[in-house]
Amino acid sequence: MPASDAIDMDVGAASRPRFRLRRSLGSLVRPSEAGLKASHFRRPWLAAGLVAPQLLILLFFFFIPTWKALSLAFVQVDPFGGTMIFVGLDNFTSLFSSPEYRDSAVLTLWFTVVQCFVTLFIAGLLAFATDQVMRGRAIYKGVILLPYAIAPAISGVLWAFLFNPTVGPLAQMLHDLGYAWDPNRRPFDALLLVSVAAIWKHICYDYIFLVAAFLAVPASVIEAAAIDGARPVRRFLTVTLPMAAPTIFFLIVMNFVYGLFETFGIIDTITHGGPAGSTNTLVYKVYQDGFRQLDLGSSAAQSVVLMAIAVLFTILQFRAVERKVNYQV
Amino acid sequence: MASTYVKSVTGLLAAGALLMAATGASAEERVKIEWWYAISGKLGETVQQLISDFNKSQDKYELVGTYKGNYEETMAAMVAAYRVNQQPAILQSAERGFMTMLNSGAVIPVDQLMAKQGYNVDWNDFIKPVAGFYIVNGKPAALPFNSSTPILWYNADAFQAAGFDAPSDTWQGLEKQLYALKEKKITDCPMALPGDFQWSLIENYSAINNYPFGTKANGYAGLDTEFVYNKTGVVGQVARLKKWVDDGVLKIAGQGVAPISLYTSGTCATIINSTASHSAVEADAKFKWSAAVIPHEEGVQPKNGTIGGASLWAIKGKPEEVQAGVAAFFNYVAQPDVQEWWSKATGYVPVTNAAYEKMKAEGYFKDHPTREIPIEQLSRGEPTENSRGFRFGNHNQSTAILIEEIQAVWTGKKTPQEALDNSVKRGNEILRQYEKLHAGK
Numbered sequence: 001m002p003a004s005d006a007i008d009m010d011v012g013a014a015s016r017p018r019f020r021l022r023r024s025l026g027s028l029v030r031p032s033e034a035g036l037k038a039s040h041f042r043r044p045w046l047a048a049g050l051v052a053p054q055l056l057i058l059l060f061f062f063f064i065p066t067w068k069a070l071s072l073a074f075v076q077v078d079p080f081g082g083t084m085i086f087v088g089l090d091n092f093t094s095l096f097s098s099p100e101y102r103d104s105a106v107l108t109l110w111f112t113v114v115q116c117f118v119t120l121f122i123a124g125l126l127a128f129a130t131d132q133v134m135r136g137r138a139i140y141k142g143v144i145l146l147p148y149a150i151a152p153a154i155s156g157v158l159w160a161f162l163f164n165p166t167v168g169p170l171a172q173m174l175h176d177l178g179y180a181w182d183p184n185r186r187p188f189d190a191l192l193l194v195s196v197a198a199i200w201k202h203i204c205y206d207y208i209f210l211v212a213a214f215l216a217v218p219a220s221v222i223e224a225a226a227i228d229g230a231r232p233v234r235r236f237l238t239v240t241l242p243m244a245a246p247t248i249f250f251l252i253v254m255n256f257v258y259g260l261f262e263t264f265g266i267i268d269t270i271t272h273g274g275p276a277g278s279t280n281t282l283v284y285k286v287y288q289d290g291f292r293q294l295d296l297g298s299s300a301a302q303s304v305v306l307m308a309i310a311v312l313f314t315i316l317q318f319r320a321v322e323r324k325v326n327y328q329v
Numbered sequence: 330m331a332s333t334y335v336k337s338v339t340g341l342l343a344a345g346a347l348l349m350a351a352t353g354a355s356a357e358e359r360v361k362i363e364w365w366y367a368i369s370g371k372l373g374e375t376v377q378q379l380i381s382d383f384n385k386s387q388d389k390y391e392l393v394g395t396y397k398g399n400y401e402e403t404m405a406a407m408v409a410a411y412r413v414n415q416q417p418a419i420l421q422s423a424e425r426g427f428m429t430m431l432n433s434g435a436v437i438p439v440d441q442l443m444a445k446q447g448y449n450v451d452w453n454d455f456i457k458p459v460a461g462f463y464i465v466n467g468k469p470a471a472l473p474f475n476s477s478t479p480i481l482w483y484n485a486d487a488f489q490a491a492g493f494d495a496p497s498d499t500w501q502g503l504e505k506q507l508y509a510l511k512e513k514k515i516t517d518c519p520m521a522l523p524g525d526f527q528w529s530l531i532e533n534y535s536a537i538n539n540y541p542f543g544t545k546a547n548g549y550a551g552l553d554t555e556f557v558y559n560k561t562g563v564v565g566q567v568a569r570l571k572k573w574v575d576d577g578v579l580k581i582a583g584q585g586v587a588p589i590s591l592y593t594s595g596t597c598a599t600i601i602n603s604t605a606s607h608s609a610v611e612a613d614a615k616f617k618w619s620a621a622v623i624p625h626e627e628g629v630q631p632k633n634g635t636i637g638g639a640s641l642w643a644i645k646g647k648p649e650e651v652q653a654g655v656a657a658f659f660n661y662v663a664q665p666d667v668q669e670w671w672s673k674a675t676g677y678v679p680v681t682n683a684a685y686e687k688m689k690a691e692g693y694f695k696d697h698p699t700r701e702i703p704i705e706q707l708s709r710g711e712p713t714e715n716s717r718g719f720r721f722g723n724h725n726q727s728t729a730i731l732i733e734e735i736q737a738v739w740t741g742k743k744t745p746q747e748a749l750d751n752s753v754k755r756g757n758e759i760l761r762q763y764e765k766l767h768a769g770k
Contacts, residue, residue: 076766078434080434081411081412082434160584161585164582164586165583166591167585167596184581184739185574185581270584271584272584275736276734276736276739276740293401293723293726294726295723
């Protein structure tokens with residue numbers, strides 16, 4: 001908008017010949033109008049002005065950080081930026097040859113896959129049950145949606161405290177049951193705790209989408225199945241679930257993104273990536289190495305690797321959305 | 330209605346004018362000095378008290394202190410800010426970040442700053458262990474501010490119930506006592522593992538027992554230093570701690586609980602923690618608490634422990650009038666009266682001899698015997714190359730690795746020897762990286 005205003009003012013103030021020149025120049029750059037949509041911008045400046053805010057956001061929050069990460073990934077640098085040595089691919093080779101990084105990658109994969117499918121399974125179960133609940137459906141939905149309203153850091157601190165082996169009440173219960181619960185010394189316990197907290201936090205997200213997807217299944221189809229003698233569970237498995245497949249695929253991608261990138265707050269508050277790196281996922285490692293230990297070169301190389309993964313998931317997600325759009329009942 | 334409104338507004342204005350007249354110069358006229366610090370809780374409150382006292386003591390500068398998270402977080406904030414020229418004028422940085430700050434090119438050596446601004450500070454008056462750490466080539470790099478050392482805190486009631494007068498001064502003796510506390514069912518938690526155990530139970534252990542932690546006098550004699558703690562008594566120390574953890578004698582607090590609170594609440598009978606815990610222990614412990622020096626190995630003549638805590642760095646890139654304000658604040662902090670007040674309020678060691686002598690003359694240590702323990706521990710024996718302190722580049726990074734590897738011992742994934750070998754190997758890579766970046770400095 002501001003750009004087009006500027007042009008108009010310019011036109012008003014300028015003399016005739018200059019205006020003509022501009023118009024002839026404009027006709028040179030202006031593409032043929034054949035094949036354009038019926039409603040399109042005739043003045044390219046207006047269009048540019050309208051997309052400018054979005055482009056600026058992309059510039060500041062995407063392109064500049066990307067450039068920074070890329071430029072740091074190939075150097076070793078003093079934290080204050082005083083000395084910088086170009087090291088080529090050294091940061092990447094030492095990363096891929098480091099057993100700690102490999103452990104972190106395997107852990108991240110395991111954690112993400114388990115988190116993804118367990119979340120989906122529980123959310124699916126709850127969404128299926130929503131249809132069966134007759135009384136107090138609003139309360140039921142409200143309770144399930146509650147965790148989403150709690151900040152990850154807050155919920156993380158609560159989980160850490162409840163399951164603290166020395167003072168936590170729930171840890172005490174586990175001890176009484178004869179389970180030697182100790183996330184400080186048993187990597188499996190730590191991983192279990194982080195996974196449960198991450199799943200608990202994300203069930204509501206999957207739940208909302210699944211409830212909507214199940215509701216979108218036309219009653220006529222379900223009634224037809226009922227007349228054919230299918231019971232609720234069978235109707236759910238053979239009719240509702242396949243028709244909700246695009247949503248499920250979309251949720252799988254979203255759960256992966258969540259597990260990979262958004263569980264940072266939970267890990268930071270519950271385990272700090274420990275014990276001995278047993279809950280140190282790739283994203284948390286970028287933070288640990290870059291912001292705790294100020295090894296900016298390695299941290300930048302790690303974020304470049306993560307960026308490649310993120311791009312992959314973005315493509316997958318677009319595919320998923322496309323399929324959903326094209327899906328017709 | 331309207332007249333009341335006018336009246337109240339004029340009244341407010343008059344009150345404001347009076348207030349401004351009373352405080353002398355208004356806030357806008359004062360030069361703002363930004364200080365980022367890294368200690369919280371009761372210690373943080375004391376910092377805010379110090380700031381407001383300084384602001385009241387003069388009318389030219391307004392010191393603004395901001396808590397930026399723990400030492401690592403504050404350092405990370407500083408690095409990010411410095412790169413975009415938004416740095417504070419003063420930074421509180423821990424001893425672990427000493428080399429990083431020293432070679433950063435972002436700091437003004439404190440003696441140059443003070444001399445330029447016309448302050449005469451007696452740098453020889455700092456107590457020996459503090460001076461030994463912060464003075465590089467005869468010149469102080471930063472102003473020692475909150476210096477601490479870990480001491481053994483114990484629950485005197487629990488020790489008495491088990492029939493002991495005080496903790497043993499050797500690890501072997503202490504082990505028997507802690508196991509006795511557990512066997513006699515006096516406590517389920519004889520000792521809590523501190524959050525910074527690598528400092529109190531590993532590095533200080535190495536210094537007090539006179540083992541080398543790295544070559545080249547623990548890094549004092551050159552950047553080409555290498556870690557060697559996988560070949561010293563430290564291996565046995567980690568094995569001992571692992572045994573204690575397995576036997577339930579040493580408890581790991583874990584996330585969500587501050588280890589010191591396990592001691593002050595009476596849950597655990599002992600903890601080896603910073604002397605700066607005095608403020609928390611004095612306020613919260615409801616039992617007969619006391620403290621002692623850290624034990625040493627049987628048959629070893631103990632040396633001094635190393636200092637922890639932090640110092641204040643003057644940061645480059647600030648206008649002249651701000652630098653003058655920084656110097657004024659540093660000068661204020663170095664006054665014996667302020668030192669004494671700060672030490673008493675926090676439990677940090679008085680860093681100048683003047684302040685120490687003053688407190689001694691007042692008989693403060695007679696009434697508060699645990700306050701003298703850190704000083705005793707810091708000045709045990711003649712300092713050696715092994716006990717003077719540590720100067721390792723990127724020490725934050727190698728520390729994080731050491732902690733991670735020792736955690737692998739707790740989990741049973743590695744033996745103490747395997748873990749420390751790997752820790753030394755990874756730590757040396759970091760030292761070489763640092764050496765490469767800072768060659769010739």
